[in-house]
Amino acid sequence: xxxxxPGERWPERAPGPVTDLRAAWARLVTGAAAIAxxxxxxxxVDLPEVSLCTFQAIFGRPCxxxxxxxxxxxxxxxxxxxxxxxxxxxxxLFGAALLWTAGGLLAxxxxxxxxxxxFERRGVWIAGALIVLLFGLWIVxxxxxxxxxxxxxxxxxxxxxxxxxxxx
Numbered sequence: 001x002x003x004x005x006p007g008e009r010w011p012e013r014a015p016g017p018v019t020d021l022r023a024a025w026a027r028l029v030t031g032a033a034a035i036a037x038x039x040x041x042x043x044x045v046d047l048p049e050v051s052l053c054t055f056q057a058i059f060g061r062p063c064x065x066x067x068x069x070x071x072x073x074x075x076x077x078x079x080x081x082x083x084x085x086x087x088x089x090x091x092x093l094f095g096a097a098l099l100w101t102a103g104g105l106l107a108x109x110x111x112x113x114x115x116x117x118x119f120e121r122r123g124v125w126i127a128g129a130l131i132v133l134l135f136g137l138w139i140v141x142x143x144x145x146x147x148x149x150x151x152x153x154x155x156x157x158x159x160x161x162x163x164x165x166x167x168x
Contacts, residue, residue, distance in 0.1 A: 062153070
């Protein structure tokens with residue numbers, strides 16, 4: 001098949017069976033592993049209630065993903081309000097993992113993955129929207145409403161302080 005000429009479009013791909021069963025199994029296994037890891041971290045591992053974020057230690061502001069792990073662990077523990085407080089996109093990320101796993105399961109059992117087909121058609125737009133949300137929330141949490149940050153916003157160590165901390 002040759003590339004379309006000027007003014008022509010690539011032909012639409014007809015929905016059909018998944019051609020790569022290994023990829024479907026990979027989606028199923030990675031999604032299930034991510035969900036299982038969230039439950040293990042929530043119920044087995046004792047995460048500290050302090051930030052382990054290097055970005056925040058250096059700059060005194062949360063990074064775009066600060067609070068995401070704790071958000072997901074609160075969500076799988078049933079604390080939706082705590083999850084939203086720590087990072088509103090934690091629920092979105094966990095939902096995406098559930099969809100990813102369900103799509104992989106459908107692909108393995110029925111030969112067709114509607115979730116993957118959606119991402120093939122609209123994945124760039126979905127990823128773009130999530131990136132805009134992530135950085136928009138970061139600006140709001142770090143600079144506009146710092147009380148909404150998962151950890152106190154204050155003075156960071158700066159580069160010099162962070163480097164000096166390595167040799168202590």
